[in-house]
Amino acid sequence: MKKFITTVFLFLALGMIVGELIARFFVISPDIPKRSIDQWGIQKYIPKQFGKWKGGQHTWQINELGWPGILPNSTDNLITIIGDSFIENFMNPDSCRQNIYLKKKLPGFNFLEASRSGVNFIEATMIADQLDSLQPKYQLLYVHDTDFKESIVQLSTNTQLTQFDIINGKITKAKLKSSFAKNSLYACKFIYYLYSNYWQNKKNKLQTKTKTKKKEIPPQLDSIKILLSSLNTPNRTDNRILVFRPNADSDIIQLCKNMGYKYILLKQPENEKWSFDHDPHWTCFGHKKVAQQTARKLLKFIE
Amino acid sequence: MLFNSVDFAIFLPLVFFLYWFVFPKKLKLQNLLIVLASYVFYGWWDWRFLSLIAFSTIVDYSIGRALARENGLNKRNMLLWTSILVNLGFLGFFKYYNFFLDSFTSAFSFFGQEISAHSLNIILPVGISFYTFQTLSYTIDVYRKQLEPTRDFIAFSAFVCFFPQLVAGPIERASHLLPQFYKKRVFDYSKAVDGMRQILWGLLKKIVIADNCAEYANEIFNNSGEYSGSTLLLGAFFFTFQIYGDFSGYSDIAIGTSRLFGFDLMKNFAFPYFSRDIAEFWRRWHISLSTWFRDYLYIPLGGSRCGTWMKIRNIFIIFLVSGFWHGANWTFLAWGALNAIYFLPLMISGKNRLNIDAAAKGKILPSFKEIFQIGSTFFLTVLAWVFFRAENVADALRYLINIFDTTLFSQPQIFPTTLMTLLALFVITEWLQREKNHGLEIYGNGLLKHRPIRWGAYIGIITIIFSFGGSQQEFIYFQF
Numbered sequence: 001m002k003k004f005i006t007t008v009f010l011f012l013a014l015g016m017i018v019g020e021l022i023a024r025f026f027v028i029s030p031d032i033p034k035r036s037i038d039q040w041g042i043q044k045y046i047p048k049q050f051g052k053w054k055g056g057q058h059t060w061q062i063n064e065l066g067w068p069g070i071l072p073n074s075t076d077n078l079i080t081i082i083g084d085s086f087i088e089n090f091m092n093p094d095s096c097r098q099n100i101y102l103k104k105k106l107p108g109f110n111f112l113e114a115s116r117s118g119v120n121f122i123e124a125t126m127i128a129d130q131l132d133s134l135q136p137k138y139q140l141l142y143v144h145d146t147d148f149k150e151s152i153v154q155l156s157t158n159t160q161l162t163q164f165d166i167i168n169g170k171i172t173k174a175k176l177k178s179s180f181a182k183n184s185l186y187a188c189k190f191i192y193y194l195y196s197n198y199w200q201n202k203k204n205k206l207q208t209k210t211k212t213k214k215k216e217i218p219p220q221l222d223s224i225k226i227l228l229s230s231l232n233t234p235n236r237t238d239n240r241i242l243v244f245r246p247n248a249d250s251d252i253i254q255l256c257k258n259m260g261y262k263y264i265l266l267k268q269p270e271n272e273k274w275s276f277d278h279d280p281h282w283t284c285f286g287h288k289k290v291a292q293q294t295a296r297k298l299l300k301f302i303e
Numbered sequence: 304m305l306f307n308s309v310d311f312a313i314f315l316p317l318v319f320f321l322y323w324f325v326f327p328k329k330l331k332l333q334n335l336l337i338v339l340a341s342y343v344f345y346g347w348w349d350w351r352f353l354s355l356i357a358f359s360t361i362v363d364y365s366i367g368r369a370l371a372r373e374n375g376l377n378k379r380n381m382l383l384w385t386s387i388l389v390n391l392g393f394l395g396f397f398k399y400y401n402f403f404l405d406s407f408t409s410a411f412s413f414f415g416q417e418i419s420a421h422s423l424n425i426i427l428p429v430g431i432s433f434y435t436f437q438t439l440s441y442t443i444d445v446y447r448k449q450l451e452p453t454r455d456f457i458a459f460s461a462f463v464c465f466f467p468q469l470v471a472g473p474i475e476r477a478s479h480l481l482p483q484f485y486k487k488r489v490f491d492y493s494k495a496v497d498g499m500r501q502i503l504w505g506l507l508k509k510i511v512i513a514d515n516c517a518e519y520a521n522e523i524f525n526n527s528g529e530y531s532g533s534t535l536l537l538g539a540f541f542f543t544f545q546i547y548g549d550f551s552g553y554s555d556i557a558i559g560t561s562r563l564f565g566f567d568l569m570k571n572f573a574f575p576y577f578s579r580d581i582a583e584f585w586r587r588w589h590i591s592l593s594t595w596f597r598d599y600l601y602i603p604l605g606g607s608r609c610g611t612w613m614k615i616r617n618i619f620i621i622f623l624v625s626g627f628w629h630g631a632n633w634t635f636l637a638w639g640a641l642n643a644i645y646f647l648p649l650m651i652s653g654k655n656r657l658n659i660d661a662a663a664k665g666k667i668l669p670s671f672k673e674i675f676q677i678g679s680t681f682f683l684t685v686l687a688w689v690f691f692r693a694e695n696v697a698d699a700l701r702y703l704i705n706i707f708d709t710t711l712f713s714q715p716q717i718f719p720t721t722l723m724t725l726l727a728l729f730v731i732t733e734w735l736q737r738e739k740n741h742g743l744e745i746y747g748n749g750l751l752k753h754r755p756i757r758w759g760a761y762i763g764i765i766t767i768i769f770s771f772g773g774s775q776q777e778f779i780y781f782q783f
Contacts, residue, residue, distance in 0.1 A: 001323060001490045008499075011758060018762050198309050 019190035027056035029193040032186040041173025058093035072110035083142030085117035096284035101291030122151040139240045145249045166226045228259045264297045304347040306556045334461045341466035352428040360463045363438040367452035386442040390435045402631030430470030441477035458484035467560040473571040473591035488565030498562030504743035505555030513548030514773025516541040531710035574737040579676035581645040582655035638690040
């Protein structure tokens with residue numbers, strides 16, 4: 001038995017070493033940037049980091065402000081782009097970013113991106129508040145239906161996100177949980193590959209299963225209305241434009257409109273494929289199309 | 304719980320640790336642990352159906368005890384039939400109720416009589432066909448006085464629900480597996496290592512071969528109207544490897560896992576696609592089921608020691624029942640009937656036992672005659688699997704007709720090069736290993752006697768599993 005256990009452990013250790021070498025050589029799992037938490041309780045990235053995306057064909061970078069992508073040369077005539085992993089866009093090279101495509105369409109403006117995966121509506125609002133100091137002409141908040149729900153403690157509790165408690169009207173700041181463990185996991189590429197492909201996938205599948213088993217939750221419009229009302233100040237609606245992904249909930253859009261937000265609803269033609277095969281995020285083509293529609297509609301606001 | 308899941312990767316070492324380190328000297332506790340672990344393993348899927356296994360265990364244990372006390376033939380017959388009715392009753396209700404109901408209503412409507420019948424929304428308990436046959440083998444062997452009825456309820460429970468083979472076999476005979484629960488198990492290094500190898504080979508078969516073939520087979524079978532004859536033939540070819548990789552992969556993992564716990568399960572597959580005739584194929588495919596039917600159905604019916612018409616009848620009965628065992632659908636009956644038709648000429652001409660040893664025994668390459676024999680047997684098998692995979696008999700017939708149209712010799716519309724390369728490598732390895740117990744059995748000399756090369760091969764296989772593994776799918780035989 002002792003011999004068997006020793007052999008198994010030796011083999012596992014060797015397997016891990018070989019796996020790690022293969023994982024690093026072929027970049028089978030992406031590099032993940034380290035995060036910190038700012039004074040407003042928003043998780044963002046530690047500035048000046050670089051890493052490779054899966055497959056190693058392109059690299060991502062975190063700029064001096066702690067957001068992915070390249071900063072504009074100037075902040076004159078500035079338009080900011082705020083969003084979640086769709087804008088963070090690690091899966092595409094920097095040449096496929098919204099700010100690059102929008103700049104091509106509207107060369108008279110400078111575009112600055114501020115994004116992080118999982119950003120909800122309230123966090124996007126707070127990031128926009130911070131960027132107000134740069135006096136942008138417009139702030140584009142790329143949102144999805146779930147971003148509103150994820151902003152409310154009572155609807156979707158997540159201590160890693162800044163959320164709004166609609167019962168006592170307070171904002172609960174995000175916490176950075178087990179960052180050492182996470183960083184260690186990200187450092188071991190092979191273990192991270194196993195974790196993300198088998199454990200996390202399984203968890204996601206289970207969650208989808210339980211979600212489908214549960215009765216459909218009716219649109220939490222009342223709660224979202226409370227959230228929007230509490231955030232509703234003129235400076236937050238005047239120059240902010242919500243960019244909704246295709247097929248967004250029309251009730252939520254109407255609610256935002258009633259609160260004074262300007263909005264753009266993206267429309268994906270049936271014959272166009274904007275996303276990757278096994279990943280809902282936009283491809284370069286998708287980003288280009290999104291930027292085309294956004295620029296066209298943005299021009300109407302500018303005019 | 305699926306063998307190819309993270310849950311099982313945690314479950315197995317945990318049970319292994321408890322088995323050998325916490326209860327190493329107490330046989331009863333080890334057996335009890337097996338029962339508990341098996342119930343957790345099964346309950347992971349649906350705990351409600353544990354009651355069926357428990358009930359079946361209690362019934363067959365009690366009948367076994369009663370048979371031990373009873374000498375009168377009538378009472379013994381009654382006890383045997385009670386066991387058969389209870390076990391087959393459950394199986395019949397859960398597996399065949401809706402089938403018979405639908406068939407009756409269809410038959411009545413065919414003759415112009417509309418009858419209203421309500422089919423039930425019945426969930427088929429995973430593995431019911433397997434453990435039902437296993438417990439039946441116990442009662443029948445005790446009835447025949449070929450096996451001493453057990454007094455050890457825990458050992459019997461462990462025999463019924465032994466987790467490695469509970470849901471998809473091999474269907475063990477009580478006379479082979481039950482006595483292993485009475486004896487103290489001693490850890491055997493070489494057995495355990497070989498078990499690990501067999502698990503690894505089983506995982507490769509399931510994750511790389513079966514799951515990848517499944518993607519293409521599903522696409523082609525689900526949209527068969529859109530594809531050329533050559534593509535349809537390729538679809539049937541993919542299903543042929545899917546079902547082999549899936550089921551024999553499960554058996555390999557089951558046998559390998561059992562070996563880690565000091566148990567020997569019977570061989571269930573012996574490289575069946577290298578068979579030179581259909582009779583040989585059936586001696587090498589799902590051996591535990593074929594021999595079960597042989598011993599408990601075919602021989603009692605008279606087997607081959609009777610007149611020609613009786614032989615034909617017996618052959619048809621055994622193949623039809625075998626087909627029906629797989630599922631409540633006319634397609635399985637058609638599959639069984641087709642195999643009976645394949646088998647009959649060999650049986651009648653007395654040539655059904657021509658090929659007993661492995662093909663090209665002791666040689667690397669087969670002769671031209673063997674290549675032809677293997678190729679033609681494989682082709683017949685591929686055609687038969689179309690019935691097994693199709694939704695209904697009409698679909699299967701349409702599929703077969705469409706294979707043999709003018710587009711058969713056109714270039715297939717789907718030709719996954721990576722998968723074809725993997726299949727070629729897989730077939731070559733299995734061919735080289737065909738005289739052994741499984742695809743990764745290593746003994747004797749050769750390069751693999753050196754540990755670095757051996758370990759390199761294992762790591763290579765693991766890398767292939769991670770790199771080319773298909774999307775996780777349930778084992779096909781879970782539904783039988």
